Amino acid sequence: MVASTTSSPTNSHKPLNIALLGYRSNPYSGGQGVYLKHLAKALVDMGHRVDVISGEPYPELDARVDLVKLPGLNLYAHPNPAWPLTQQRWRDPLNVFEWASYWSGGFPEPFTFGHRLLRHFKTTRPRYDIIHDNQSLCTGLLGLMRRGYAVTSTIHHPITFDRDIALQNTQEWGLRLLIRRWHRFLRMQTQVTRQLPYITTVSENSRRDIASAFGICEKRIEVVLNGIDSDIFQPMPTVAREPYHLITTASADQPLKGTQHLIPAVADLAARYPDLKLTFIGAPKPGGKTEQLIQSFQLDERIEFHHGLSFDEIKQLYAKASVAVVPSEYEGFGFPAGEAMACAVPLVSTDGGALPEVVGDAGVIVPSKNPQALAKAIGDLFENPAERARLSEAGRRRMVEHFSWARTAQEFTQHYHQVIARES
Secondary structure, eight states: OOSOOSOOTTSTTSOOEEEEEESOOOSSSSHHHHHHHHHHHHHHHTTOEEEEEEOSSOOOOOTTSEEEEOOOOOGGGOSOTTSOOOHHHHTOHHHHHHHHHHHTTOOOHHHHHHHHHHHHHHHHOOOOSEEEEESOOOHHHHHHHHTTOOEEEEOSSOTHHHHHHHHHTOOOHHHHHHHHHHTTHHHHHHHHHHHOSOEEESSHHHHHHHHHHHTOOGGGEEEOOOOOOTTTSOOOTTSOOOTTEEEEESOTTOGGGOHHHHHHHHHHHHTTOTTOEEEEESOOOTTSHHHHHHHHTTOTTTEEEEOSOOHHHHHHHHHHOSEEEEOOSOOSSOHHHHHHHHTTOOEEEEOOTTHHHHHTTSSEEEOTTOHHHHHHHHHHHHTOHHHHHHHHHHHHHHHHHHOOHHHHHHHHHHHHHHHHHHHO
């Protein structure tokens, strides 16, 4: 038994030694890096010791959290991914596999992270009370379980939804083949999920969808809601909101995020509101579908893109906006909705996935995949300053009262102790 035995049913009040895993943890793009950053800090605030073990890109962490780096090839950020391997790196079959899989249209990072993770544990033999995986769902987790470690995993939502929505939005047969090839890692994730004894997720909707997608019983999955950092994301009363200024946060070229429905809605609104503009936190692929759609509706001068921003810069953008929009077809939780509400921006959201659980009655909810519904809801808020003020206050209050990382850390602490007790 390699795992630490610091915590047992008789000393569960003592701090835990925790490893949080992330196969990629970009703090500015996607929710996984955000999740690791805030959960790690909240756990340390409770008195636990936390290491984050991550592949590239690495997260930004509280100074009290140690980062254990497991570098891969990081081909998606490499300036010349055709030649990323030094002579020494060519000697590692795992690097060769990652490079070949990337160039054949696959997404090898969860798989290769798992093998690097297992190598790390075999070499260093670290002692942890609990290992908490953040949706890598890699075969390395099963290896750690065999070595005696207590393991739990969070699944934010089943990536089968990303695949299926991408296929629904693509008719070109070659691109459909590429989408299927890229998502082949789902076979591994399905097999691993079925063998993991402990799973958490971030919403009731995700629990139902995970159970259906992976063929497991809902009772095996525990819900621990995400938090929203309402100290970082908060109103800025000294910054004036600009009329007819929309803001959205999304990976612009992922059909899952619904940009293809938001752009037509903005075009509809632009005909009625000459001063309308949209701030987009995210970056479109040059020449991709989002750029093509913007050009086809002649909206280039009304839409501005920002990416690689600090949290303070993001908060400044929210402070200037009069309405926030989340147009997603599906969300396992919905950080952009929560962050906009914490900043007291009146919100229009679709009903995609778990968004209604996050928004509640503190925002306007419309059907997903419906540009007309988005345009009408946004237009109604433009015309009703009293409703904007009500939603501004209600959204901020909902985030502060119901979505805190301290509560998330407390619930995970209880979960960790239950897992440790059952495995000891």
